[in-house]
Amino acid sequence: MKKVVLACFVILLFIREAGAESVNPGSSDLQSNLALLSVQCGYALDKNISDRVVKSSSTVSDKVVSVDLYIDLSSMPAIQGKLSFSCLAGALSASPESSAQRTTAADEIALEDSGGRYARNIVWQRKYEGDGWGGTVAYVNFVSGDQSKQPIPDYFLICPDKNRLACFSFEVGKRRLKKQESDLVPEFLHGISLSNSHKTVPNSPDKE
Numbered sequence: 706m707k708k709v710v711l712a713c714f715v716i717l718l719f720i721r722e723a724g725a726e727s728v729n730p731g732s733s734d735l736q737s738n739l740a741l742l743s744v745q746c747g748y749a750l751d752k753n754i755s756d757r758v759v760k761s762s763s764t765v766s767d768k769v770v771s772v773d774l775y776i777d778l779s780s781m782p783a784i785q786g787k788l789s790f791s792c793l794a795g796a797l798s799a800s801p802e803s804s805a806q807r808t809t810a811a812d813e814i815a816l817e818d819s820g821g822r823y824a825r826n827i828v829w830q831r832k833y834e835g836d837g838w839g840g841t842v843a844y845v846n847f848v849s850g851d852q853s854k855q856p857i858p859d860y861f862l863i864c865p866d867k868n869r870l871a872c873f874s875f876e877v878g879k880r881r882l883k884k885q886e887s888d889l890v891p892e893f894l895h896g897i898s899l900s901n902s903h904k905t906v907p908n909s910p911d912k913e
Contacts, residue, residue: 733760733761733762734761735755735758735761737763738761738762738763738772738774739755739761741763741770741772742772742790742900743900744900745770745792745794745795745797746770746772746790746791746792746797746870746871746873747792747797747869747870747899747900748790748870748873748897748898748899748900749897749898749899749900749901750774750896750897750898751836751896751897751898752896753893753896754776754788754893754894754896754897757776757777757778758774758775758776759775759776759777759785760774760775761773761774761775765794768793768794768795769791769792769793769794770790770791770792770793770794771789771790771791772789772790772791773787773788773789773790774787774788774789775787775788776788776875778893784877784879784880784882784886785877785878785879786875786876786877786878786890787875787876787878788873788874788875788894789873789874789875789876790871790873791871791873792871793871796869796871797869797870807864807865807866807867807868808864809830809841809843809864810830810833810840810841810842810843810862810863810864810872811827811830811841811843813843813862813864813872814827814843814845814862821850822850822851823848823849823850823851823855824848824849824850825845825847825848825857825860826845826847826848826849826854827843827844827845828844828845828846828887829843829844830842830843830844831891833863833891834895835863835865835894835895835897835898835899836895836896836897836898836899837898837899838865838866838867838870838898838899839865839866840863840864840865840866840867841863841864841866842861842862842863842864842891842894843861843862844859844860844861844887844890845857845859845860845862846858846859846860846881846882846887856881858876858877858878859876859877859881859882859887859890860874860875860876860877861874861875861876861890861891861894862874863875863891863894863897867899870899873897875890875894877890
């Protein structure tokens, strides 16, 4: 009996720490994954985006919550992509003092690639305006290294200027984007808003 009680206590403790009332690891159910995205990462999708999701998945590992949404952009012929979110469970409830200084999308890419043999080249970085929040979006489509360039899938990284909100990405599959199409992708992603429970997440201090 004591072993059963101890096991139940451990399970309840894990649920409390990981916020498991909203964590549904391994789920392929879209509504469950959108709820997970809303509660744990603070994001919500408008109908224009959610209606184009053809498949979704989520995982939770070491308190890292990941949600992948596979999207068919019917407005752009033969373009499919993966919208990916990754955040720490409970990060949205952390105190502002413990939040890291926000970086731009281009800075984040450079940081991820630092020390590697190859580095992604930034085609452009622009200011990004989501629904009720802002930040930066960077676009890359090739890597360079060893005195050569290699094409990679078209990739967009969006980083909010609000503390505790994680960056997210959109990677295009199947074919390369034309220039005018790469300009349209950020416009499509404008339908990503803050979930109702996290609209008071503070902005990060302005940089000098």
